[in-house]
Amino acid sequence: xxxxxxxxxxxxxxxxxxxxxxxxxxxxxxxxxxxxxxxxxxxxxxxxxxxxxxxxxxxxxxxxxxxxxxxxxxxxxxxxxxxxxxxxxxxxxxxxxxxxxxxxxxxxxxxxxxxxxxxxxxxxxxxxxxxxxxxxxxxxxxxxxxxxxxxxxxxxxxxxxxxxxxxxxxxxxxxxxxxxxxxxxxxxxxxxxxxxxxxxxxxxxxxxxxxxxxxxxxxxxxxxxxxxxxxxxxxxxxxxxxxxxxxxxxx
Amino acid sequence: xxxxxxxxxxxxxxxxxxxxxxxxxxxxxxxxxxxxxxxxxxxxxxxxxxxxxxxxxxxxxxxxxxxxxxxxxxxxxxxxxxxxxxxxxxxxxxxxxxxxxxxxxxxxxxxxxxxxxxxxxxxxxxxxxxxxxxxxxxxxxxxxxxxxxxxxxxxxxxxxxxxxxxxxxxxxxxxxxxxxxxxxxxxxxxxxxxxxxxxxxxxxxxxxxxxxxxxxxxxxxxxxxxxxxxxxxxxxxxxxxxxxxxxxxxxxxxxxxxxxxxxxxxxxxxxxxxxxxxxxxxxxxxxxxxxxxxxxxxxxxxxxxxxxxxxxxxxxxxxxxxxxxxxxxxxxxxxxxxxxxxxxxxxxxxxxxxxxxxxxxxxxxxxxxxxxxxxxxxxxxxxxxxxxxxxxxxxxxxxxxxxxxxxxxxxxxxxxxxxxxxxxxxxxxxxxxxxxxxxx
Numbered sequence: 001x002x003x004x005x006x007x008x009x010x011x012x013x014x015x016x017x018x019x020x021x022x023x024x025x026x027x028x029x030x031x032x033x034x035x036x037x038x039x040x041x042x043x044x045x046x047x048x049x050x051x052x053x054x055x056x057x058x059x060x061x062x063x064x065x066x067x068x069x070x071x072x073x074x075x076x077x078x079x080x081x082x083x084x085x086x087x088x089x090x091x092x093x094x095x096x097x098x099x100x101x102x103x104x105x106x107x108x109x110x111x112x113x114x115x116x117x118x119x120x121x122x123x124x125x126x127x128x129x130x131x132x133x134x135x136x137x138x139x140x141x142x143x144x145x146x147x148x149x150x151x152x153x154x155x156x157x158x159x160x161x162x163x164x165x166x167x168x169x170x171x172x173x174x175x176x177x178x179x180x181x182x183x184x185x186x187x188x189x190x191x192x193x194x195x196x197x198x199x200x201x202x203x204x205x206x207x208x209x210x211x212x213x214x215x216x217x218x219x220x221x222x223x224x225x226x227x228x229x230x231x232x233x234x235x236x237x238x239x240x241x242x243x244x245x246x247x248x249x250x251x
Numbered sequence: 252x253x254x255x256x257x258x259x260x261x262x263x264x265x266x267x268x269x270x271x272x273x274x275x276x277x278x279x280x281x282x283x284x285x286x287x288x289x290x291x292x293x294x295x296x297x298x299x300x301x302x303x304x305x306x307x308x309x310x311x312x313x314x315x316x317x318x319x320x321x322x323x324x325x326x327x328x329x330x331x332x333x334x335x336x337x338x339x340x341x342x343x344x345x346x347x348x349x350x351x352x353x354x355x356x357x358x359x360x361x362x363x364x365x366x367x368x369x370x371x372x373x374x375x376x377x378x379x380x381x382x383x384x385x386x387x388x389x390x391x392x393x394x395x396x397x398x399x400x401x402x403x404x405x406x407x408x409x410x411x412x413x414x415x416x417x418x419x420x421x422x423x424x425x426x427x428x429x430x431x432x433x434x435x436x437x438x439x440x441x442x443x444x445x446x447x448x449x450x451x452x453x454x455x456x457x458x459x460x461x462x463x464x465x466x467x468x469x470x471x472x473x474x475x476x477x478x479x480x481x482x483x484x485x486x487x488x489x490x491x492x493x494x495x496x497x498x499x500x501x502x503x504x505x506x507x508x509x510x511x512x513x514x515x516x517x518x519x520x521x522x523x524x525x526x527x528x529x530x531x532x533x534x535x536x537x538x539x540x541x542x543x544x545x546x547x548x549x550x551x552x553x554x555x556x557x558x559x560x561x562x563x564x565x566x567x568x569x570x571x572x573x574x575x576x577x578x579x580x581x582x583x584x585x586x587x588x589x590x591x592x593x594x595x596x597x598x599x600x601x602x603x604x605x606x607x608x609x610x611x612x613x614x615x616x617x618x619x620x621x622x623x624x625x626x627x628x629x630x631x632x633x634x635x636x637x638x639x640x641x642x643x644x645x646x647x648x649x650x651x652x653x654x655x656x657x658x659x660x661x662x663x664x665x666x667x668x669x670x671x672x673x674x675x676x677x678x679x680x681x682x683x684x685x686x687x688x689x690x691x
Binding site: 048049050051072076082084090091092097098103106158162 | 638639640642643644645646647648649650651653654657658660661662663664665
């Protein structure tokens, strides 16, 4: 589904990603872990199409298409979704309006009719239950006045509505208490199918107790320095990132 | 524009002809005010950018035309104004064509006789007691050249009187429509709205044009909000893009009165809006909201003044601007808190979004506070559409144009939402859509 080859990315003239290689297949969950500043969020946002991030080398193929040449909206319409680390507040834009507009633009791109209003409403109501969000949030402005936990749950709710093929969760667990973490993870697990894939970007192993990854990758100084199964996450938790750093020195 | 004469001289030279056109229908009182105003008009210099109040608004393009103060009556059909009637949602409307009252297009349904929605000249001919008491009492012309001009040539305009204890549920529409039949007309509406004690009404003032013509609207509106009365005032300025619009609204607020307004400005090449409210009694509440949209070479200037002359009054001002092209915006908000006006709350905010590299805004709050137990605040912002918000919307599959439209709507939404008349809210949302959603 996604094939990243030797990806180099500069942010404000500084090289942050220094040759990332990663292959994600349908049905898989990949965790990308790493210490702060290793480039995890840069990778996530580059895949979503953040303009300020300059790709200097390498490629990313999404279902055979050159993802990096597509605008952010076309990537989303192709089926890429980024759950933001810091969801944006949009005063004056209701959640319903955002979701309906987004869904219809995606449907239009795929040659589908605009969704019927009644059908849309019943669909979003059922998806809200997935992340235990109050229905009153629908008419409220996107993320405005939401608590940290509500913002993260709202990201997963949007994901549930837009049904992406590839979901990238950028530190969705940060700032969540254990109950909110469980709700978010539960939502993500329920959305998992054999046809979609998830990349979980996280600093802590904690989230991976709830979302079980098939693969764990360790990102350090802009490169993936280790890859393994879910047990790698536990090892990291135990030994800390210093272990990776030391190990890296030995390499 | 053939032979260009001095702007003022030409207007003054036609005064005799104008008075003649009234056929002696104007009473002595009004005529003596007229003469005085004409004298002021000839005495007061036209403003230039050297005048502090006009620093960013250069009116010289307006002075290049020979505007004609003697406007001929021209009838249009009800069909031609249909678009501006908000789907006929209002039972009461008073219509002016090129500034001249049209009896045929005006409607007053279901109101008893003591409520008045009529042409101002009817009120002054009847020498109405209320007219005498309030006309020309708030919008002084001694130091205002445009008010002097308006007062010298006053003929038609809306006179609305809501008697004590009356609540008029249906909004009253005051429609000023310009046609193409008059040659560069000088249109000078003169309105007087009086809300008696404990009364309540919603008044919509709408300026539109049928074609893209050159004309000059110079409007003066005096509003008296009586004790415990509420006036909800919506003004929509959608004049022709080749026209000029100068308007002055003076509000007198009595004890515990409530004045709420939304002033929306889309049209005219150069427009200037002065809104001043004076608290003449304790416990008053004044809310001024506004939205201006400009593009091309348009210039819109809003000047507000809230005079906290009495204690225990609250004022809230929120004006928003969306500027594109090479357009210019000006906001000047003055708040005066007089020495005895303790327990005043005065809040003011002006936010602007600039969509192009060449648009420009000058914003200036002006607080003059002479009392010590008050809460006053002001804020001004000028910015662009937020990149992070754009990226967020796009990352959900929403295209560039739609994302822009969503964010512009969102920016304007608190002003649009403050309008309590649904058909108008919808009308404005459609205007925003048409203006910014280039894809659909």
